[in-house]
Amino acid sequence: MNRTWILAIAATGLAAPAFAASDATTVTGPGGVTLRSVTVDLPQSDREFPGTDAAAINNNCLTCHSAGMVLRQPPFPREKWAEIVNKMIQTYKAPIDAGDVPAIVDYLAKR
């Protein structure tokens, strides 16, 4: 997660930035514009796709995004769902077992 630190290391040795940092956590510019370091905790989702036929979708469709938006999709015909699942695999490189695809599409088409 912490790519900022890597960037910081990469930046070392380049022209020293001409900023007035009052301490390590703020940078202030003309006119008193101040930026302050931020640390947050983003909520995680433990929501699963419901149902007894949800094993395949729960195993394959929660890596990149939580279930909420998928569950909020309008009803689509099977072919449309197959197209969406295929886009996840081809375009977004979803690591999905080809054998699980029919069960995922069935689940989505039945909703």
Place this chain on the structure above:
Amino acid sequence: MDQGHRVPMIGRRGFIAGAAALGALQRPTGALGVMMRDGDEAVFTTAFPQKGRMILQRTRPPLLETPFEVFDQGVFTPNDRFFVRWHWADIPEQVDVATFTLKVHGHVDRPLTLGLGDLLAMPRIEYAAVNQCSGNSRSLFSPRVGGAQWRHGAMGNARWLGVPLKAVLDRAGVKAGTVAIRARGLDEPVVPDAPAFAKSLAIDHARDGEVMIAFQMNGEQLPLLNGFPLRLVVPGWYSTYWVKMLSDIEVLAAADDQYWTKMAYRIPDTPHASVAPGQAGYAQVPINRMVPRSFITNLVDGAQVAAGKPLALRGLAFGGDQGVAKVEVSADGGGTWRQAQLAQDEGRYSFRQWHLAAPGPAAGPVRLMARCTNTAGETQPLEANWNPSGFMRNVVETTTLTAA
């Protein structure tokens, strides 16, 4: 997460008056003739850092929608209610302002690594601009389409402060033969080989002096989820170009052939980006400038009003990539129109508030419409557009009330 307070998204009743609107939320009664599935209910959340009460579309990566009543509270959308949209879930949870850098590289004379202090020291620009998702209002497409099922809350207006992208590009020295710049943020895909989110702009656009690297919105640093510490602001253009946590600008000598510009966020090259459902074989172009829209904000669908009593109407409009020239309101489903009074002009790219005192409606259903015409003479259409991605909705919206 994803649990929380569930209320129906459509079927709100009554006047919106801040928190009072909450008490007015009721189960849908089919007033719109729409039977909602479970998935169409709005789920509210207050669980996100630096964010107030938002509609939860997705927890990870976050998709948070601004509740509609916020738009009635003023022309600027508060930072803690501003909508949130991320594509990939590897979002840094920590940004150190002392070590954060923005790199400018590629087809330039002098590659740069700029600290935030370097940017703060440069000459600034400031203006108000609407930031709107390409798919704002997608849930209203008919037939319905896939993607985040936003209602109207994937938009917001803020006063942005930063440095012109042009000044940063000039400092790097853009070489002859440059065609575009590609902007990237700190967010990363969560699986190997997946396309990292990046968007490009034609070099002339990038150097127009208005496109901004913003470090403040509404007088404060950006919330992390809105792109802290830097965000590209592309006024008049859809949000997909407003790259968040901007950390890398690559100057390109050839057209951007990466996924998010070449394949995604494309619209039919037709009037209103509209095609017939099922139509194929049309040309497509990258989504680009926004188009005019307007909303009645103080009354929502299903409101009960007194028959014969003048109706005080209030709303917001924006002209897309132009200013608002006029807003007209119809209280008879588009039969006759009266011109609304425009409130203070906050600039070409801003929301503009409007007011109208409409004559008291006769008892029965009342169909209210608001229609914006921008300063280039472009007016909202009366017929909804349709495309498979649910982009660029700007039909004249209808609010249906009952007068009794």
